[in-house]
Amino acid sequence: MKNVFVLAVLFAVATASAEDMVPLKTKLPPPLFVGTPVPINVPNLEPPQHGKRPDFMVPKGTVNLALNKKVTSSDSEPIVGTLDLITDGDKDGDEGSWVELGPGKQWVQIDLGKEADIYAVIVWHYHSQARVYRDVVVQISDDPKFEKGVTTIFNNDYANELGLGAGKDLAYIETYQGKLMDAKGAKGRYVRLYSKGNTTNKLNHYIEVEVWGKPAS
Amino acid sequence: MHTDESVNAYITGELLAGKSFHYDPQDRHGPALFVLAEPVARLLGANNFSGLTESQLRLSPVLAGTATVLLFGAGVEMFGFIPCLVAALLFAFAPLPLYYSRYFIHETLFVAVTLGLILSGWQALRKSSLPSAALAGFCAALMLACKETAALHFFAVAVALFVCRFAASRHFGMPGPVPARTFGILTCAWTAPGAPGWKIILAATTAFLFTFILLFTWFGRDWQALPDLVRAIPNFAARAGGEGHQKPFWYYLKLLAGGGSGGIIFALAVLGFFRARGSASRLFLAIYALLIITIYSAIPYKTPWLALNFWLPLALLAGLAIEWIWFATTKLPVRAAVLVSLAAVGSLIAQDTRQRVFLHPADENNPYAYAHTVEDLLRLPPRLAQLARQENLAQPRIAVVAADPWPLPWYLRKYSQVGFWQPGQNPGAADFFITSPEAAEKLGDKLKNFRPEYFGVRPEVLIILWSPWDRSR
Numbered sequence: 001m002k003n004v005f006v007l008a009v010l011f012a013v014a015t016a017s018a019e020d021m022v023p024l025k026t027k028l029p030p031p032l033f034v035g036t037p038v039p040i041n042v043p044n045l046e047p048p049q050h051g052k053r054p055d056f057m058v059p060k061g062t063v064n065l066a067l068n069k070k071v072t073s074s075d076s077e078p079i080v081g082t083l084d085l086i087t088d089g090d091k092d093g094d095e096g097s098w099v100e101l102g103p104g105k106q107w108v109q110i111d112l113g114k115e116a117d118i119y120a121v122i123v124w125h126y127h128s129q130a131r132v133y134r135d136v137v138v139q140i141s142d143d144p145k146f147e148k149g150v151t152t153i154f155n156n157d158y159a160n161e162l163g164l165g166a167g168k169d170l171a172y173i174e175t176y177q178g179k180l181m182d183a184k185g186a187k188g189r190y191v192r193l194y195s196k197g198n199t200t201n202k203l204n205h206y207i208e209v210e211v212w213g214k215p216a217s
Numbered sequence: 218m219h220t221d222e223s224v225n226a227y228i229t230g231e232l233l234a235g236k237s238f239h240y241d242p243q244d245r246h247g248p249a250l251f252v253l254a255e256p257v258a259r260l261l262g263a264n265n266f267s268g269l270t271e272s273q274l275r276l277s278p279v280l281a282g283t284a285t286v287l288l289f290g291a292g293v294e295m296f297g298f299i300p301c302l303v304a305a306l307l308f309a310f311a312p313l314p315l316y317y318s319r320y321f322i323h324e325t326l327f328v329a330v331t332l333g334l335i336l337s338g339w340q341a342l343r344k345s346s347l348p349s350a351a352l353a354g355f356c357a358a359l360m361l362a363c364k365e366t367a368a369l370h371f372f373a374v375a376v377a378l379f380v381c382r383f384a385a386s387r388h389f390g391m392p393g394p395v396p397a398r399t400f401g402i403l404t405c406a407w408t409a410p411g412a413p414g415w416k417i418i419l420a421a422t423t424a425f426l427f428t429f430i431l432l433f434t435w436f437g438r439d440w441q442a443l444p445d446l447v448r449a450i451p452n453f454a455a456r457a458g459g460e461g462h463q464k465p466f467w468y469y470l471k472l473l474a475g476g477g478s479g480g481i482i483f484a485l486a487v488l489g490f491f492r493a494r495g496s497a498s499r500l501f502l503a504i505y506a507l508l509i510i511t512i513y514s515a516i517p518y519k520t521p522w523l524a525l526n527f528w529l530p531l532a533l534l535a536g537l538a539i540e541w542i543w544f545a546t547t548k549l550p551v552r553a554a555v556l557v558s559l560a561a562v563g564s565l566i567a568q569d570t571r572q573r574v575f576l577h578p579a580d581e582n583n584p585y586a587y588a589h590t591v592e593d594l595l596r597l598p599p600r601l602a603q604l605a606r607q608e609n610l611a612q613p614r615i616a617v618v619a620a621d622p623w624p625l626p627w628y629l630r631k632y633s634q635v636g637f638w639q640p641g642q643n644p645g646a647a648d649f650f651i652t653s654p655e656a657a658e659k660l661g662d663k664l665k666n667f668r669p670e671y672f673g674v675r676p677e678v679l680i681i682l683w684s685p686w687d688r689s690r
Contacts, residue, residue, distance in 0.1 A: 130679055132671040158668070171671050173654075173679070199593045199673030200581060 023055035024062065024120055024212055029091035029127070029176050053177050058119040058212055065112045066191070066211035073108045075101040079203065083108065091208045093128040093176065103202035105135070105162055109192040110209060115142055117185050118213035121153065123193060124178040126205040131174050133204070135162050135196040138181055140188035151188065154181040162194055178208070187216055218271060219589050220675075222321040223624030226274050229254045230266025230630075238435040240442035242449035248432050249330075249362035250323045253277045267630045274321045281326040282308065282318025285529075288332050292533075295339050295498045299543060300489075300536030307532040311566050312476065312573040316585045317522050324522045327363040328529055330356045331370055335505075338374070339498060341417055350417045354424030362432040365446075365453050369512050370526070377504040381497045456518055463517035469510065469524050472584055473531065476573070478565035482535050489534030492541045499537060506530030521587045581676045590624055593673035597682065598628050600670070601649065604684045608648065616644035618660065619653040619680065650683040657681055 071083040081099035086108055090097050101108070118140055125133045135157035141150045155167025172179055191211050195204045218226065224245075232238060232255045238248045254277040261273045289305035296304075308314045318325050334356035341350035360367035433442040474483040486506075493503035510527050513519070539559070546552050572583075579589050605613045615635045617625055622637050629635045629651075638644045640656035650660065650667060657664060667683035674680050 129677045131673070132679065158670075171669070173671075197593075199671055199679055200591050200676050202592065 020060050021057040022060050022062075024058045024180075026064070026122060026178075026210060026212075027091070028178075029093060029124075029207075053180065056120060056180055056182070059214065061214055062119055062212050063214070064210045065116050065118075065213050065215075066110050066209055069113060070111045071108055072111070073101060074106045075204075078102075086110070086206045086209050089208070091124050091176075091178070093124075093126065093207060098126060098205050098207045101204040101206075103197060103204075105194065105196045106204040107192050107194045108206055108209070109144070109146075109190055110211060111144070112189050112191065112211060112213075115187055115189045115216040116211075116213040117187055117216055118153075118183040118191070118211055119185055120183055120210075120212040121181045121191060121193075122178045122208075122210040122212070123181070124176075124207040124209075125174050125195065126198070126207060127174050127176045127178075129200070131198045131200050132171050133174065133195045133198045134171075135194065136169075136171075136179075137162055137164050137167065137194040139164075139192045139194075140183060140186045140190070141192070142187070142189050144190055146190070146192055149188070151183075151186040153183045153186060157194075157196075161196060164194070178210075183213070218624050218627050219320065219322070220623040222274070223590075223627035225250060225254070225321050225323075226269055226627055227266060229258055229274060230269055233259060233263055233269070234265045237438045239439055240433055240445050240449075242445040242452060246323050246364050247362035248435060249359050250277065250321075250326055252362075252432060253280070253326060254321070267633075269630070271321075275319045278318050278320055278322070278325040281329045282314060285314075285325070285329040285332055288329065288336065292332070292336050295336060296502065296533055296536070297540060299540035300533050303536030303539050304529075304532035307482065307535065307566075308528070310563075310570060311478070311482070311528075311532075312570040313473070313585065314525060314528055315570055316574045316578070317525050320522065322522060323363045324525045327360060327367070328525050330359040330363065331526070332529060334360060334370075335374070338421075339501075341421065342378075345414075345417060347416060347420045350420035351424040354421035354426075355428050357421070358425045358428035358432065361429060365449060366523075370509065373505050373508040373512065376508055377501045380504050381501045384497060384500050457516045458518065460518060462520055464519040466514050468519050469514055469527060472521055472524050473527060475584060476565075476569040478562060478569050481562050481565065483531070485535035485538040486531040487534075488541070489537035489539075492537055493534065502530055502533055502537075506534055521585050588675050590675060591673040594624075594628060597651075597672050598631070600682065601629075601632075604649065608685060610648055613648040614646070615649045615651065616647035617651045618642070618644055618656040619651070620656070621653075624674075625651065625680070648685070650681075652681050652683065654679060654681060657683075 066087045067089055068084075069087050071086045073083055079100045079102060081096070083099055085097060085099045087110060121138055123136075123138070125131070136154060137152065137157055138154040139146060139150050139152050141148070143149055152164070152167075154169050155165065156169040156171050157164065157167045160166040191209070193206075193209060197203060198205070228238070228245075229251055232251055238251055240247065254274060257277050257280070258269060258273045261276065263269045263273050286305045286309045289301040289308070292301045292304075314325075314328075334353055337349045337352035337356060340346055341353050357367070357371065360370065430443070431437070433446060434440050435442070470483075472479075474480045490503050490506065493499040506527070509530065513523055513526065542555055543552070546555055573585055577583050577586075579586050579592055581589075581591070583589075601613070601615070605611075612634050613632065615629060615632055616638065617629070617635065618638045618640060619625075620640055626635075626637070636644060636647075640653070641659050644650070644660075650664060652660065652664075657669075664683050666686055668686035670682045670684065672680050672682060
């Protein structure tokens with residue numbers, strides 16, 4: 001009888017949890033290039049995305065906390081565009097939608113205004129041609145200087161060129177769907193994204209960054 | 218190195234290694250560039266492909282570009298001092314000719330010998346000079362041995378001369394043609410007293426045929442090249458349709474008029490076009506410019522280096538415009554203003570040259586860097602060397618699997634164990650694989666224990682370096 005009760009409780013909790021999880025719904029921009037065909041069934045390579053990305057489940061009530069939030073950067077005077085383009089909701093890949101930062105290691109940082117539970121970060125660097133951005137690292141912290149309490153949710157800097165530790169995530173080709181990174185509910189007010197050039201040039205680009213989460217309770 | 222440069226480098230390397238040139242009717246040009254490049258590279262110490270450097274190869278177009286600048290000195294009699302001075306300065310300092318004068322492709326040499334043909338041909342016809350006629354034939358053969366598009370230029374020159382024939386006798390008071398002594402298309406020109414017309418034509422034709430056969434057969438070693446050249450005609454006709462390089466009619470005009478200085482130079486050339494009168498040679502220049510620009514613009518296949526063919530007449534026409542402005546202004550203050558304006562144009566040219574030639578030569582936003590190899594690929598050789606050291610491999614086995622591997626042969630030339638395969642072929646075992654994303658799919662489990670690393674080749678084109686992956690690291 002006791003076992004049945006425990007099972008019933010677990011079932012109820014699981015059902016309640018499942019009901020609280022909903023697919024993350026973001027609006028995708030139109031694709032601008034057919035793209036270098038991403039290999040299929042190749043071990044160790046970022047799996048391809050044919051058609052729509054599989055649903056990524058987030059707690060009900062999760063929203064894009066980054067929309068229209070303040071953005072700062074290691075390059076305060078971008079070569080092209082302005083930093084506010086990164087959180088303006090425009091994900092089109094055309095000129096005028098992206099900001100171009102200087103060559104080499106650069107970062108952008110979004111201030112969410114207050115601490116939040118973060119479930120996913122989606123980044124669109126540049127999607128009008130097939131490119132791979134180098135040494136992509138995404139971190140979350142409550143410290144605006146990212147000196148303490150830092151959670152790294154994505155790192156494909158395998159050679160530790162940025163000095164943030166060697167990462168094991170895989171490089172990926174940019175597409176109009178952006179790159180979704182699982183933040184696993186990490187807490188923090190600031191989200192910082194690093195990169196170090198790309199396969200076409202040494203510059204760094206951002207079209208949009210979305211931070212999906214809920215204000216910390 | 219651009220893909221085309223790397224292909225030319227490979228051919229030069231083969232010649233340095235003692236092999237002979239074989240004309241490929243499918244996708245190659247003639248041997249003229251290599252006649253220059255091989256001895257230059259050898260003189261600089263190279264004796265095979267792996268020993269070549271960019272500087273050794275690119276010195277050849279530098280020499281051809283320098284020759285063009287100097288040749289304008291021989292054009293003073295034909296076009297006048299100021300037009301030739303301006304054209305020489307534009308060839309020496311403007312971004313377009315400077316950019317391609319260090320590009321190891323055929324274009325710079327082609328333009329140099331085109332100018333050689335125009336100058337020597339004019340001398341031959343005006344002075345009935347047999348040496349000039351032979352030189353013209355020699356230059357025409359070199360043009361054809363550079364690029365098969367020489368036929369377009371021969372047509373434009375012939376039509377321009379034909380028009381000049383009538384204009385010369387009617388407006389310039391020059392002796393008209395002597396049909397009884399000349400024949401063929403060259404009757405369009407006029408001859409001064411001197412060698413009979415048939416001797417002029419014979420000298421030019423003999424020099425042309427001798428040089429043409431000598432070069433295309435690679436000094437008598439490959440006679441198959443002659444029928445191959447005929448077989449190449451349908452290939453080039455098909456290529457003219459675009460083959461992925463098709464662009465709108467106005468592409469070249471936009472390219473030439475671009476940048477801070479392009480519009481001004483182009484406007485001067487247009488002014489020069491309308492002032493190109495007073496002598497048959499200037500009329501010839503204007504007609505030749507109009508024809509060659511129209512012909513190239515009408516062909517769907519377009520690449521930016523082909524615009525160098527227009528730069529030759531346009532630079533001279535811009536010189537004609539400046540000459541006209543100079544002589545139209547006699548008052549000192551006005552001339553001072555003209556000089557100041559020219560200095561300002563010079564400053565704009567310098568800025569464009571600095572940006573396009575020196576600061577951003579491989580940037581995809583540079584209109585001259587057409588499908589150019591991106592800087593990212595320069596990271597591949599040192600990365601391979603680093604990985605080989607890590608794996609204690611003195612001579613790693615590298616398997617390249619890609620439908621179009623160029624320019625990788627250039628960047629991997631230092632490695633002795635490099636093989637190239639097409640997607641779907643089995644490359645066997647290797648220490649490193651380099652694949653296109655498409656080819657990787659077909660290698661399947663062979664890549665199971667390899668770590669992928671992307672490198673850019675050209676805008677839109679990526680390759681993957683696969684290195685042994687120790688997951689415990």
